[in-house]
Amino acid sequence: NAGVTQTPKFQVLKTGQSMTLQCAQDMNHNSMYWYRQDPGMGLRLIYYSASEGTTDKGEVPNGYNVSRLNKREFSLRLESAAPSQTSVYFCASRGQGYTGELFFGEGSRLTVL
Amino acid sequence: GESVGLHLPTLSVQEGDNSIINCAYSNSASDYFIWYKQESGKGPQFIIDIRSNMDKRQGQRVTVLLNKTVKHLSLQIAATQPGDSAVYFCATSGAGSYQLTFGKGTKLSVIP
Numbered sequence: 001n002a003g004v005t006q007t008p009k010f011q012v013l014k015t016g017q018s019m020t021l022q023c024a025q026d027m028n029h030n031s032m033y034w035y036r037q038d039p040g041m042g043l044r045l046i047y048y049s050a051s052e053g054t055t056d057k058g059e060v061p062n063g064y065n066v067s068r069l070n071k072r073e074f075s076l077r078l079e080s081a082a083p084s085q086t087s088v089y090f091c092a093s094r095g096q097g098y099t100g101e102l103f104f105g106e107g108s109r110l111t112v113l
Numbered sequence: 114g115e116s117v118g119l120h121l122p123t124l125s126v127q128e129g130d131n132s133i134i135n136c137a138y139s140n141s142a143s144d145y146f147i148w149y150k151q152e153s154g155k156g157p158q159f160i161i162d163i164r165s166n167m168d169k170r171q172g173q174r175v176t177v178l179l180n181k182t183v184k185h186l187s188l189q190i191a192a193t194q195p196g197d198s199a200v201y202f203c204a205t206s207g208a209g210s211y212q213l214t215f216g217k218g219t220k221l222s223v224i225p
């Protein structure tokens with residue numbers, strides 16, 4: 001099993017460009033999450049999907065949109081990238097309920113010039 | 114919302130010694146607590162978790178202690194090894210909440 005797979009691993013954008021980060025999990029997990037990690041800031045929740053068909057805002061949702069395409073896939077879209085969105089983005093998934101281990105992907109490093 | 118913090122940003126320990134990493138949280142409604150380890154360039158890895166109805170939980174070489182009175186959480190690593198060098202994060206969530214709030218992390222360096 002691959003676990004949680006994120007693509008792309010690296011991306012450079014110009015201000016105003018758009019892009020989508022893809023995430024897929026093969027563990028039949030119900031909930032999925034997108035976090036961003038900035039130096040000295042820890043991980044901050046952008047959006048999450050408690051189950052297929054639902055999405056909710058986290059701590060820092062502004063400038064992002066998400067789609068829970070099916071049970072396996074959860075994408076994060078930047079419609080008009082800004083330098084403040086330069087960060088490392090992590091996707092995660094969890095099996096059942098709201099406790100238990102979050103399984104993280106390896107991260108996607110995004111630079112916005 | 115929750116504010117999760119760590120007492121020390123860096124911690125250096127001698128190989129073979131025990132390590133203690135501390136974490137303070139502000140929300141008394143926090144119900145679930147979890148520790149993650151992150152090595153450079155990788156995603157966070159689960160270490161251990163604990164619910165608010167427990168004070169202590171042990172895993173392999175690790176122990177998590179929860180003091181709800183003072184809203185304090187600690188991770189103890191026994192016989193610290195060079196492979197334990199990483200950044201450690203605590204995180205909490207409220208009852209029935211999917212939102213896990215992470216602290217800023219403590220960097221553990223193990224001196225051979």
